[in-house]
Amino acid sequence: MTPSVTERPGAGGKPPRATDAPCARGAAVPAATPAARCGDPFVTEPTEYDAVLLLGFGGPEGPDDVMPFLRNVTAGRGIPDERLAAVAEHYHHFGGVSPIxxxxxxxxxxxxxxxxRTGPALPVLWGNRNFAPYLTDALHEAHEAGHRRLLALATSAYSSYSSCRQYREDLADALAATxxxxxLEIDKIRSFFDHPGFVEPFVEAVQGAVTELAGRGRRNIRVxxxxxxxxxxxxxxxxxxGRDLGPGGxxxxxxxxxxxxxxGRVSAPEGVAVDATLVYQSRSGPPSQPWLEPDINDEIAEIAQGAADRPDAVVIAPIGFVSDHLEVLWDLDNEAMETAAQHGLDAIRVATPGTHPAFVAGLADLVRERVEARPAQRRAxxxxxxxxxxxxxxxxxxxxxxxxxxxxAGIAP
Structure with a gap:
């Protein structure tokens, strides 16, 4: 008989922050499988996992969910409901439902x-950081199904606090609360920003957008x-x-x-110039706090005020995201596309990987990479x-x- 939510410790909500994540005797990494316990950067011992745990951000599924969801996202930051209400309007614009x-x-x-189809034939469980189904629920589901060794996959491709470490903290919080x-033993798949499965859908999408804009007569395109x-x-x-990668880390x-x-993989038709710029969106901190720039809307305005050979079209490629969630729909499809139209620039916003076959196949390859303990030099x-x-x-x-x-999934500091 499956326990009810009330019989599952920590279930049905976002757990409090953990105060400890103990390591097994002789281990350097909390809750890790034997292959990862020693803390070596790359595992060298094959591991049989029982399930894959998909780690999501979470989102509201109706108007009544919006404010509780936003309070979860901003927990501990002291942000008043009046400020959250402004963000809530973005969700209410879409009926209070996030597509995520x-x-x-x-x-x-x-x-x-x-x-x-390709192996290993593992079940895929799903838990969110900020709304149902919560990570605590997913861990209980795994345990009740007899799974004891999980491989976590975050729906975020890059290295940063919010896109990697915070997911690892959430796993510790959920494990403590349950x-x-x-x-349970839990490992995490590496950041996959440059895996072909993640990159190739963007190559295909950007190439398609450049070709389409060129067909409309555009001759100077900025990606x-x-x-x-x-x-x-x-x-x-x-x-x-210890790795100097510049001020943006x-x-x-x-x-x-x-x-x-x-x-390097996108080709421009004859007579068409194409170049690119990295831009940012969705900043939410106080004006006094420096965030990465330029903002996409500021960059579009700057482009439009250029010289006679300024771009006449832009391709907006959201390479920071794995799916078309609300910040893509609002900040890009709504605000950025509107800014481009206001400045007389033709614009196309290309799709994120979503469930593109190459992306899904790439994630499966990342699972096999850990199961096999594939040597680093043979990883994609x-x-x-x-x-x-x-x-x-x-x-x-x-x-x-x-x-x-x-x-x-890391050596304790």
């Missing part, structure tokens, strides 16, 4: 089918590679410590490298920054505004 949950349902189904720390802005301090600390360097690969990576490591280093992706919280 349906997208994760589709991705879960597609990945499970791909793994059944009381399953002695029952705007868009990603979520983050605080400059978090960017500087992104990735493993691993987060900015990884995006620049991916953009370079895409542009399209830039010199990859493949990223399996086990995060101490101090990896530090958050400048708060002390370290316990986290899984």
């Amino acid at each position: 949950n349906d997208q994760n349902r589709e991705l879960r189904e597609a990945l499970e089918a791909e793994l059944a 009381g399953l720390g002695s029952e 705007l590679f868009a990603t979520h802005s983050i605080p400059s301090g978090d960017a500087e600390r992104s990735g493993a410590p 691993a987060y900015e360097a990884q995006h620049l490298a991916v953009g370079k690969v895409i542009m 990576a399209l830039t010199g920054l990859g493949p990223d490591i399996d086990v995060c280093r101490p101090g990896c992706c530090a958050n400048a505004r708060r002390p370290f919280s316990p986290a899984l």
